[in-house]
Amino acid sequence: QWITQGAGNDSPASTRLRYSPENPPVYVAAPIITSVDFSSDGKYLAISGFHEVLLYRADGSELVARLIGLSERIESARFSPDGSMLAVAGGSPGRMGELQVWKVADAELLLALTAGYDTIYGANWSPDSTLVSYGCPDATIHAVKIEDATEVLFNGAHSDWVLDTVFSKAGDHLVTVSRDRSMKLINVKTSQFIDNITSITPGALKGGLHAVDRHPDKDELLAGGVDGVPRVYKMVRDKARKIGDDYNLIRAFPKLKGRIFSTRFSHDGSKIVAGSSFNGTGQIKIANYADGKEIASVDIASGIFTVAFHPDGKTIAAGGFDGYIYLIDAATGTIAKQFIPVEIQAEVAKTK
Known part of the structure; x- marks a missing residue:
């Protein structure tokens, strides 16, 4: 009743x-790129920004839409298998996590779900595009039905931050990786922990x-982490x-x-790509899946945090600490194009 009587909104600004x-983010420097993903039809490239996901033409030629939301930090953005939706995991560090689902065709926000007390990670879709999974810093794993x-x-089987998730081909199992x-x-269906896919031997x-x-x-699951392999x-x-x-290990790559x-x-499924960061520099390696043979290695002058293949397999998008998007020839490792996906307001930057 006090609200209807005109009480002021005293909730925290955060x-x-x-x-x-109507009031989009203004950039005085390029944002760190934490996520890139191509749509299944090859038309769009989703790029993480500050409080938003930037939807570009796949060749980087045009900014199509800015998907602006509550989360200041975007940790992952993934297109649904049918290409009609985009799932975004992120949040505000130390305050909340948020899962967003956007309709790609008209940039409509279909779902905004707060989750936990910190940013969330590793959003991914079930094969039928009905469920989205994600991991949390409190070591829990979640999946939600988008419809309702x-x-x-x-x-809660993990003992540390859950950083990425992926569904099985049939969608009946979820695979997760963690800092643990x-x-x-x-x-x-049951939320039951089945097995540790990796070795449980201490030090392995x-x-x-x-x-x-x-x-x-x-x-078959491609994983990477601290050891760089x-x-x-x-x-x-x-x-x-x-x-x-x-026993479950099939092969290791360079x-x-x-x-x-x-x-x-x-x-x-014929190739794999991985991106890494080391002492302020980055590296991208492309390899044949069948035999593990390295195709190309690309050194970048800044850490790489995200990579993705175009559906045609000819181009890889990568991004990281320097805020550039790199479009790389998957056959040779040549950088075909690089660009900053946001407009830098130089005059604003001068006043800071």
């Missing part, structure tokens, strides 16, 4: 919408895992576990400098 399409925002999966050095398998993994992606045609694991164990084994922050398969 809970209010700071930016909107109901939570269909909750699990493990890759875990979860049953979607040299650090946390930051990224995971699934082969487009089979349940991309590895592929089969999802389901078919042999009794013995302490000391790493090591990158520093920590891997992103790993992706090409859409036909």
Whole structure:
């Protein structure tokens, strides 16, 4: 009643919408790029910004839309398999996490769901585009039904931040990776923890895992993290576990400098790409999936935090600390184009 009688809104400024399409973010420096993703039809490239996701033409020629929301930090942005929606995981550090779902065709916000007390990570879609999964710094795993925002999966099997998630090919299992050095398998219907896909031997993994992606045609998982080595694991164990084994490991790929922050398969499953950061520099490596042979290695003068294949497999998009988007020839590793995806307001910067 006191609200209807005209009481003022005394909620903290941090809970209010700071930016909107009518009042978009203004940049005095290029934002750190934490996520890139191509739409399944190859038309669009989604790029993380500050309080927004920037929707570009896939070749970087035109900014199509600015998807502006409450979350100041965007940790991941993924197109749905059918290309009609974009899931965004992020939040405001130390205050809240948020899952956004956008309709791509008209830049309409379909869902904005607050989650936890810190930014959330690793948003990904079920194969039928009905569920979105994500991980939290409180070591929990979640999946929600987009139609009505109901939570269909909750699990707390990890012991540290959950940084990435991916569904199985059938959508009946969820695979997650964490700073606790493990890759875990979860049953979607029951939320039950099934298995540690990676070795459980102390010291077998040299650090946390930051990224995971699934082969487009089979349940084989590409993961990378602190030790800089991309590895592929089969999802389901078919042999009794013995302490000391790493039975699910299929193959390892050439090591990158520093920590891997992103790993992706090409859409036909024939290639993999990984991006890393080390002492202020970055590296991208492209390899054949079948034999693990390196195709190209690209050194960047700034840390790389995200990579993605165009659906045609010919181009890789990458981004990181310097705020540039790099469009790279997947066959040669040549940088075909690089650009900053936002307009820098030089006059504003001079006054700061």
